[in-house]
Amino acid sequence: MESRDLFNTSKRLLYKVDWENEYFHIGQPPTINMKSFLKTISNYFESKKIHLILDRQNSRSIPIIDLEQCLTSLDFNYLLWEENFSFVIEYNSIGVFRKGRVKNEE
Numbered sequence: 001m002e003s004r005d006l007f008n009t010s011k012r013l014l015y016k017v018d019w020e021n022e023y024f025h026i027g028q029p030p031t032i033n034m035k036s037f038l039k040t041i042s043n044y045f046e047s048k049k050i051h052l053i054l055d056r057q058n059s060r061s062i063p064i065i066d067l068e069q070c071l072t073s074l075d076f077n078y079l080l081w082e083e084n085f086s087f088v089i090e091y092n093s094i095g096v097f098r099k100g101r102v103k104n105e106e
Contacts, residue, residue, distance in 0.1 A: 006051050006059040006081075013085055017100035028095040029075045037097070038068055040089075044099055047083035054078050 001009070024040070026033045041050070042064065050067055053059045054074075061083070062070055080089040091097045 001051075001061065003057055003059045006061065007053060007056045009085060010051070010053045010059070010079055010081060010088075013102050014079075014088075016102050017088055018103045019090075019098055019100040023096040023098050025096050028093065029072065032072075032095070034068055034072065037071075040097075040099075041067065041080065044089065045080075045082045045087055049083045051081040051083065051085070052078060053081060 026037045045064070048064050049061050050064050051059065051061050052067075052070060054076075067080075074091075076093050078091050080091070081087070086102050088100050088102070089097055090100070
């Protein structure tokens with residue numbers, strides 16, 4: 001998918017997310033607890049590819065093994081979606097993140 005398509009899909013699904021009630025503190029770059037954050041991501045997401053949503057022109061899909069390199073330099077808000085857009089992690093630049101799942105529409 002192109003950056004624009006990833007961004008638009010994320011934007012469309014974001015209002016359907018059922019967020020967990022808890023925020024987790026992991027710190028801000030460069031002191032972010034990346035090891036703990038990556039462990040949470042790999043435990044929460046089943047896919048080997050993650051959609052990194054930054055903005056309309058700079059969103060992309062990346063292999064989960066390359067995630068640390070991509071996230072280390074980011075010091076602003078972003079979303080991480082599982083490949084099939086069913087689970088999401090929202091990172092906020094104040095050093096916290098939360099997890100959510102897209103609600104099934106029945």
